[in-house]
Amino acid sequence: MPLIKKLKKLLIITIVNIIFSFNIFAQSFVEGKHYIRLPQHINNIHKIVEYFSFFCPHCYTLEKKYHLYEKLNNINNLKKEIKICHVNIINNKIGKILTHIWCMAQAIHVEKKIIIPIFELIHQKNSVLNKNNIETIFIQCTKINKKEYNLLWNSYTVYNLIIQNQKYIDKIYLQYVPTTIINGEYILNNTSLYTTSKTIFFSQYINIIKYLIHKK
Incomplete structure (x- = not known):
């Protein structure tokens, strides 16, 4: 194929992709369907706050299938606007340990290294969940040593x-x-x-976030 024809074809593909992306962003998101308005505005929080739990099967599925945490944090204009909070949904000692582990990961910026392995420890493996095997997973994934782990924990x-x-967590029921x-x-x-499509799901997910961030 001559170079001019190749360039024309590439230009057409680029234009189609731009139009498709614009249409996704410009689509009308409906209150009550795509999003819900909170009864009261929450002050002094990040523009995007994601609440999850390692015990939540749906949280695990979303992360395993779509890698939402990693993809969200790879978007430069959103990265500083995001806060990810771990919720102790069953309100027990292990839940507190998992919150502690998540905050440790945040402190040294290794969240994407530990999130799937800890999910899998809970939802895929048949071992008894305790502080020791959570610690083992964290050390294996982050390559820190036991001393560094203890210093970080404390x-x-x-x-x-x-x-x-x-x-x-206390800001919202x-x-x-x-x-x-x-x-907020x-x-x-x-x-x-x-x-059905990972690409379309993530495009919609990001574009509804952008739509709501700029909504007045």
Whole structure:
């Protein structure tokens, strides 16, 4: 194929992709279907707050299938706007340990290294869940040693992150996880999104977030 024809074909494909992307972004998102307005605005939180639990099967499926955490944090213009909170949905000692582990991961920026292995430890493996095997997974995934792990566990930085995590949880009455809060005013309805295609799901997920961030 001559070079000019190749360039024309490439240009057409590019234009089609731009139009398709614009149409996804410009689509009309409906209150009550794609998102829910909170009865009261939540002040002093990140523009995007994601609440999840390692014990939640749906949270695990979303992360395993779509890698939402990793993809969200790869979007430069959204990265600083995101806060991911772990919720102790069964309110027990192991849940507290998992929150502690999540805050440790946040402190040294290794969240994407540990999130799937810990999910799989809970939902795929038949071992008894305890502090020791959670610790083992964390050390294996992050390549830190036992001494570094203990220092991190007891660090002031992690302690503050745990407090902040709880403050974010206390700001809203959570009825379920995962829950995504946008601008302290809207809850995103994941079930309204197209789920057959990973690409389309993520495009819709991101574009409804962008739509709600800019909604007045």
